[in-house]
Amino acid sequence: MRGDGMSAQRRERGLRAVPGGSDAVGAPASRPGQDAARLADLLVRSGRGDAAAFEELYDALAGTVHGLAHRIVRDPHLAEDVAQEALVEVWRVAARYRPDQGSARAWVMTIAHRRAVDRVRSEQSHADRLLTHGARHSGEVEHPEQVVxxxxxxxxxxxxxxxxxxxxxxxxxxxxxxxxxxxxxxxxxxxxxxxxxxxxxxxxxxxxxxxxxxxxxx
Amino acid sequence: MSENVHALIGAYAVDAVTPAERDEFESHLGACEDCAVELAGLQEATAVLAEAEASAPPATLKARVMADIARTPQAAPPTRDDRDAAGPMPAEGASAASATAASSRRRLWPRLTLAAASVAVLAVGGLVGSSLVQQRQEELALEKDVMMVTSAPDAHSMDLGLGAAHLVMSDKMSSVVAMGEDCPEPEAGMEYQLWVVMADGSKHAGPTFAPEPDGSFMTMMEMDMEGATAFVVTEEPMGGSEQPTTDMVAVVEL
Structure with missing residues (x-):
């Protein structure tokens, strides 16, 4: 019971790897959006007009885009509009993304945040909104299958x-x-x-x- | 003037700028590599803030977006000349590491089980021959796992006589973490190794580790706590051993 099974998996910090280390063993299936390189690839492909790639990108990032929009604009309908605009904007300008500049996630969230903030500022009731909405929104009920x-x-x-x-x-x-x-x-x-x-x-x-x-x- | 523009970098990263300030900063960005690099890091940090807000989007959103993009023409990629002014990300100099580092925290370590043994050991850490980026990922993944263990509801901490160090155990997380500071350097050619001692006296190999230059260290082992009676640290030749080859330098009795 000792030895081989474990030693094959042993690694220590900062020094070396045992060849064929634990990544190869029992790794969970990779989930959408878990991998920065994959997201970058999806975004680049989206920029070339690949709608299937964009759909995968959507699945990985729409929850964050929407949640961020909701947090900022507060109103659920407005949040959905802002998320839609932001995601379509991502599609529109995806060809400008360059992976060596930063992560796809950060790039998308930059667009989403800017869009949400611009919307908040353009709202007539902005001043009141700022004064009256102190508390964080409670979030929506999540569908089980979306709680990855x-x-x-x-x-x-x-x-x-x-x-x-x-x-x-x-x-x-x-x-x-x-x-x-x-x-x-x-x-x-x-x-x-x-x-x-x-x-x-x-x-x-x-x-x-x-x-x-x-x-x-x- | 340039000084003033540079000072806007934080405000720009969180969009706390007017359209005029945004334009001004973006034109500055193209000419200031320091700003571009710093901004890239700040934007990765804002992405972390954003991620904490993630919630399930309305089911209708996807259909709306997909329908929309089907009729939305795409901008052509910028040429080198207009890159400086394009897009929300900096034009030059951002580290490629940022892309991978940002998501590495989400990685899960594979779970191992030894069929014949009640003890599964998972040591986490750096990789030989791996890039700094990968190493960074490993460290972030380790930090994540360590945090999950140390913040578990049943986590409890015990002194480990190795500098100012302690063990944190969680049955719920089936893991034990060793971490500390002021850890003495092991003998040349040696490193520390953690062992779990079972009720029958058998010892199971855990991860090897060595302190960072500042004396800090952190390692983690995933295992079923059932039957464990002690944790022991020994010095072992680089790469670790199957069974302890030296006297223990620290012990924690359970």
């Missing part, structure tokens, strides 16, 4: 919480008002009564701290 991996989702949420917890309260507030609520840096400065340069620096410091905490690319 609860553990994964929990981990993501925990990771984000941990990242946000590492920020100072002022940094969190700055991100809450900008990233989630669509304030411009000037609106942030004026609403908090701080100099514009301070507002810009606060946003940047917050993002740098998140980036370093999460150890995403720098």
């Amino acid at each position: 991996d609860t553990m994964d989702a929990q981990w993501r949420a925990a990771r984000v919480r941990r990242g946000l917890a590492a920020l100072t309260p002022l940094q969190r507030e700055a991100l809450e008002l900008t990233y989630y609520k669509g304030y411009t840096n000037r609106q942030l400065a004026e609403s908090l009564g701080i100099p514009l340069g301070t507002a810009k620096a606060r946003i940047r410091d917050a993002m740098i701290r998140l980036r370093d905490g999460w150890e995403v690319a720098r």
Whole structure:
């Protein structure tokens, strides 16, 4: 019972691999959207007009695009509109994506976030919205088949919480008002009564701290 | 002037800019590689924020989007000349690592079971001959797994006499994590190896590990806790051993 089975799987950090290491054994079937290289490939193919590739990309990212839109614009119908616009925009400009510039996911979320924020700003009731909607939306009831991996989702949420917890309260507030609520840096400065340069620096410091905490690319 | 534009980078990354500021920053981007690289990292971080919001989209959305794209013409790819100004991502210099690092956290380690044994061991870590990107992925995957174990409801922690280190066990996660700081360097040509000692005295090989230059280390083993009575650390020749070949340097009795 000892030895061979285990030693074949043994790896240690930072030094070496046992050939044919554990990736080859019992790996779960890869799920849609789990793999950055695959997403990048799908996005590139989408840019060449491959609708099937785009559909796969949709399956991988639409949940995040929609959730982000919902968080920012609040209204469910508006969120669906914004998600639709953003995803169609992804299709439209996909040929501009270059994998060496960053992940497909980040590229898509950049488009989605911008679209949501632009929509929020163009809303007549923006000012009221900013004042009255403090609480985070509760989310929609998810269909079981769409909850691909609860553990994964929990981990993501925990990771984000941990990242946000590492920020100072002022940094969190700055991100809450900008990233989630669509304030411009000037609106942030004026609403908090701080100099514009301070507002810009606060946003940047917050993002740098998140980036370093999460150890995403720098 | 340039200084002012540069200061907008955080605000740009979270879209806290006016259209005029956006244009200004994007034209600056094409000429400032530092900004492009920094922005790429910040955008990967914003993507993490976005991911936490993921929710099931309405079923109608997909049909609407697919119908829409069928009648939406696509923009042609930009030529080198217009790349500087194109798209939401920086024009130059972003690290290719960002693409892979961003999703590596979602990777799951394969689960292993030994048919003949009640102990399955999964050591995680870096790979020889692998790129830094892959190594980074391995580390992120390890960190994820470690976090899942240490945050499990039944996780409990025990001192491990190896620098300032402890073991965290979770029956629920069927895993044990060893982590710590100020870990002394093993002898030259040696590294540490974790073992699980069963009630019958048998010892099962766990992962090998060595401290980082700063003395920190982290390793993890997945196993059924049933029947385990102790965890032991020994120094073993590089690559680890089937059975301990030296005296233990640390032990945790369960």
